[in-house]
Amino acid sequence: MRARVGDMWHSRDGKLTQLLERAPGGFGLGQVPRQRVPDSTTTLVCGFCSTGCGLTAHLRGGSAVNLTPAVDYSVNRGMACPKGWEALTPLSAPDRALMPLLRNASGELEEVRWPTALDRFVRRFQAIQKEHGPQAVAFLGTGQLPIEELAFLGTLAKFGMGMQHGDANTRQCMATAVVAYKETFGFDAPPYTYADLEESDLLVFVGSNPCIAHPILWERVVRNQRKPEVVVIDPRRTETAQAATRHLALRPQTDLELLYAVAHVLVREGWIDHAFIGAHTTGYDGFAAHVAGFAPTTVADRCGVAVEDIENLARLIHTRRRVSFWWTMGVNQSHQGVRTAQALIALALMTGNIGKPGTGANSITGQCNAMGSRLFSNTTSLIGGHAFDDQAARAKVSRVLGVEDGRIQQRPGLAYDQIFEAVARGEVRGLWIVGTNPAHSWINQRDARELLARLDFLVVQDMYTTTETARLAHLVLPAAGWGEKDGVFINSERRLGLIKQVRRAPGQALSDFRIFQLLADAWGCGDLFARWRSPEVVFGLLKELSRGQPCDITGVGGYKELDDHGGVQWPVRVGEVVEQGAERRLFADGRFFTPDGRARFVYETPRPPAETVRTPYPFALLTGRGSASQWHTETRTGKSEVLRRLAPAVEHVEIHPDDAALYGIAPTDWVRMSSRRGSVELRAFLTRGVPRGSVFAAMHSVQTNVLTFASFDPYSRQPAYKHCAVAIERIDGPSR
Ligand code: SF4
The missing domain is CATH 3.40.228.10 (Dimethylsulfoxide Reductase, domain 2)
Incomplete structure (x- = not known):
């Protein structure tokens, strides 16, 4: 069941909309690669980590066939890690979401046309809001989207759809x-x-x-x-x-x-x-x-x-x-x-x-656009790095975006863990998850899965149908990924760099930007986004929102200037000239962004971790990145045979040899590792790289967050993934 150019559908206001021809570029706005010289090259920023390496895409007929590290990009100067070299491979994975999927009466996800998917999104979420209040629907975003899409999601959800609570997976890292x-x-x-x-x-x-x-x-x-x-x-x-x-x-x-x-x-x-x-x-x-x-x-x-x-x-x-x-x-x-x-x-x-x-x-930041999310996602900060409780800032956002002041909340809303708590209390009943996979990555995985399953309506917008979270969804919206759309990332050193469309998204997958446009129309708030015609137009709005802020980018120009320049670090105020390849740091003049221009010393008496390591859980579980070739929940890197081969072949736990000897554990033995939350079975890897009394497991393993303990920094509400109490025991083999 494939939508065709010219398909018609009824929007919520009853107006007949010729969906597939609504905007320049037709149904796949942002989907058809722009005309490029055949067999040419173009440079775009990598879509995995916050380093923000430049990658040269080699195009044939306008479509990328290969990637190499960009030699003249100031960040990486001709180098890339394995993930960058292999970044195209996940785009062709067999489990790409090609059509919207809707859970039917039998509980199966089945393909539906886009108009049906949009209609169901709107009807279910609006019904929940009508019955339980606007705060009963929330969203969770990601640091993987470019700033234009992050801004669209945060603005649409909060100012257009009236949601009060939204956060992003950047809460987990930054x-x-x-x-x-x-x-x-x-x-x-x-x-x-x-x-x-x-x-x-x-x-x-x-x-x-x-x-x-x-x-x-x-x-x-x-x-x-x-x-x-x-x-x-x-x-x-x-x-x-x-x-x-x-x-x-x-x-x-x-x-x-x-x-x-x-x-x-x-x-x-x-x-x-x-x-x-x-x-x-x-x-x-x-x-x-x-x-x-x-x-x-x-x-x-x-x-x-x-x-x-x-x-x-x-x-x-x-x-x-x-x-x-x-x-x-x-x-x-x-x-x-x-x-x-x-x-x-x-x-x-x-x-x-x-x-x-x-x-x-x-x-050093984690995700490719975590820095962009921090400034423009409209979650922890009011869009543009402003404070929600700053009346002047709200007035500025209202003026630049054409949003009524009354629609702009005066508080940032609930943090990620608090949204889950609100689900548990029945106060949040609908959730829209975009480009993240909490059923794998959330610190309290078992609770997260149980709570996601409890929702009245769960929408997952993602490239793949097989993520642990997509499998729980009532509705899956198929999204284009990195390499299939345009936009701007900001890396760890505050450098704005371009991502570009160098591949056509498969099936009926759409750029997140296009999905947000369609949802805005379907919801009935399309007028608010009439100016949001393309990512580059939105980039112009974001520049204006940054005016006068420490992150002022009013002097950046457009995508072409950004491209020609090889990326540029904020701030770039209007009229400011930044030399190509310039390396710019802040505070050279000793003036900080506090009201008195002075940096502050902030300190406190240390506290012990929330969970004590002692019998019957005598080991501290340390978690972290287990391989340079794998990324977060492996939804993309797991699709590459090359990257899989570069990572450890089996899920394992690192144990000090002296601790292993005490428990009768030999190299490659099977080990059951347990915490108060549950237990998992892994191979033993004996190494003096972990200290005695601690063990280490990779964050990429879907098993790790079965064990982790949900405690949080009280000021940032970031989960404390790096420490919990576990026990280990040798077992003869896996029980499943
Ligand atoms: S994933 Fe690798 S290639 Fe990509 S930005 Fe990070 S270090 Fe660079």
């Missing part, structure tokens, strides 16, 4: 960094540029394994000609720790105390930048008094790190001219991630290591 930066710098503003990796004399990586998670950034470290010290602070002897000059293998979840101890030594020895602190910060005296209680001799045993190692790290920070601090999920996915990130920011501030080459307190 919320901590957002809050840490906002509270200290006055805006969510990672200050660095990738050149800092090459210009630092000392790089301190905390809870970060770039060799695996961000391989091209590690390549930038390898290019550093300054003979840098590289210090890794991580419980595991990760690939990065093995390549580093020093490794502080601290006990899990003690990083905040360790960082306070380093600060203690810096204060005690007077190894601080008084001039910078006095001119550009507030709260230093309170911070110094706070860390007085964290002498290395006091915390060393708790952290499992020698006193000398703490003293030596402080001395290194003092003696090296350019010092940079880098963190990733080991910090963000912690029960006290915000304060830990702020301790790293404090170390940079107190030593004046900010705003200069080779310095900074630098969060």
